[in-house]
Amino acid sequence: MAKKVLMKGNEAIAEAAIKSGCLHFFGYPITPQTEISEYMAKRMPKVGGLCLQAESEISAINMIMGAAAAGSRCLTSSSSPGISLKSEGISYIVGCDLPCVIVNVQRGGPGLGGIQPSQQDYYQATKANGHGDEHVLVLAPSSVQEMAQLTSEAFDLADIYRMPAMILADGALGQMMEPVDFDVMSKRDVPEKTWATNGTEGKRKKNIINSLLIDPVELENSVIARFKKYDEIAEKEVKYEEYKCDDADIVIVAYGITSRICKTAIAAARAKGIKVGLFRPITLWPYPKKQLGALADKAKHFLVCELNMGQMVDDVKVATECKKPVSFFGRTGGMIPSPDEVLAEIEKLAATL
Amino acid sequence: MTTNILLAGFGGQGILFAGKAIAKMAMDSDLQVSWLPSYGPEMRGGAANCSVIVSDEEIGSPVVVTPDILIALNLPSFDKFEPKVIAGGKLIYDCSLIDRTSDRADIEVYGIPATAMASDAGLTGMANVIVLGYLLKITGLFEYDAFLEHMLAGIPPTKAALIEKNKKALEMGYNYAK
């Protein structure tokens, strides 16, 4: 049998989760990610796991909270409007320091928006998944292989750092099929879950999973401790790809599906003699600030490309300390730019350098 | 070498299946491949198309805008995508459903009455496979025998009755002479 399998991105996430030891999936149908639920519904009973369709996104994320508290590796998935509903639960899960994996296969917004691919939840994912000083790990795959790979890494990261990890994908990645190799899943050492609420058996003190700290001193200390952990993550866990950046005058910064469109445009631009490269953040939180910043001394211009109105621009400006101009090109509402549109933007910029 | 293929028609014509057959074959030939469907709120009917890119290098954008090969199975798809075919590209269309042809001189145009052929041969619903056979003949994209084997291997045991039909349809398309 061939080593690789042809799969939809959504299915690859589900299968990678199962291969990573995920035994509990709680979800609610929403386009364009429903294949994850459907795949789980088929597969989970065969591997001794559970796929439960909740009555709402709110319930699904709270079932995740319970399963995570009980020590399970668990997954929930949704698309943009559903993620907004989950935001309360995400904040509680962060406040309780529980590990879980959350998938957002983004669609166009705001509101009910549309069902075509978007990256309009960048701010929400990287800055404010819920209320309070909080972050979740955010991984942005750009291929079906990475949908699988990063899902397995997300489970390990979540367990190591006791926090949620989010796969921030989009409708195109969810719906497209590419070959996947499941032999390269993450296999990091993860700590034992001695904190889990699964009964004391009279052998230990009770475990309490709680985000309520009524004393502000205590709450401040807990937030500060969590932010120290965030610093450690930023130091150790950033992931990114540099593509033809060595001699690049123009560096495009793009993630997910958009980065691939940019790669096609870059090939065309290079054929025309324009020195352009791509910096692709794979972790959107923590953001590869240092690594992108290092390019600011060499490149002349940064061009941010996204399927939104420019939500990542601020992060690029901060990372490059505004040493070089940062401009933006994107489409939104479910529209995907063609490589030619990106190329035109590159050529326009190149003419000004 | 990269081949950008766009398959387009109505939902229910087997557009996505045909694209998958190509993608699976490409994967098993150790090529890079991507398959991207259009998707909408409706389950049946409406426009359906899918982008398939086959390459020996990393695939960038999975969206085929200017196809090297266009397979058009209905008139709206023909009208929409015929002008987009890249110069030197190939257009394959179902001339039993599309009553016009292309007057572009810079592309190769191949009409095949696939839906009528399918219906005449008692293979209703298999025009897509007939077109795949024709595609193999015209483009030489994959070896016929290898493609047949792969396509049949993808048919689940519960639908074993379809094996002979698929075989026949692919053969009819491959042997079709203009």
Add this chain to the structure above:
Amino acid sequence: MVVFDKPKSLSPVPFHYCPGCTHGIVHRLVAEVLDELDLCGKTVCVSPVGCSVFAYNYFECDMIEAAHGRAPAVATGVKRTHPDNIVFTYQGDGDLAAIGTAETVHVGARGENITIIFINNCIYGMTGGQMAPTTMPGQVTTTSPYGRDRRIQGSPIRVCEMLSTLDGVAYAERVAVNTVPNVKKAKAAIKKAFQNQIDKKGLSIVEVLSTCPTNWGMTPEAALEWVKTDMIPFYPLGVYKDADVKELNPTSTKEVNE
């Protein structure tokens, strides 16, 4: 010789509840039942948002503090992960019958094999006396200052009656803790609700009519009297459902899969 002691399932800390509030009685009843059935070591309690938000300080079992109204969903996650744990939620009326209505109905529809202890005191206590989904017609609260007008604020929800219509619910009983005999009956109901979980019968809920002298603006004694004169006539005590719905609840899925 100790003739009266704290149950082992209660932590050795004082409650924070107001004078005359019956939360303390219900906590104790639950703890006594956990002791008598020897369940503390395998129990996980999911506490709510409301006056009993600090319940995690009071019970000796493993504790999870859920978001407002979400305890049944959280409990579902725990129970489905560890079906052999004993899982119970402890929720007030705003939590269970307003913001968490969907979670409450669907935990019943699924017949989750858990136990729900539902405190109905007709008011939001922790936030200072606002109208609850169970606030009585005509009852004055800070957000129904002229008395609850059913034409404007709607009518109260009778939770046991509503849940007893669901196939997945095994047991629904309403009790009160305003008199010693009623406290005894309440304990028997709570014990049955936990025994049902051990026996994998499905969802069990015990609704306990409770007092809130502080926000009702009454003395503790008057509050107990009001339970008798006003609450019980509107929320009749008794068993609303008692059935073995084992074949309809998740405890039987393992056998189904095998």
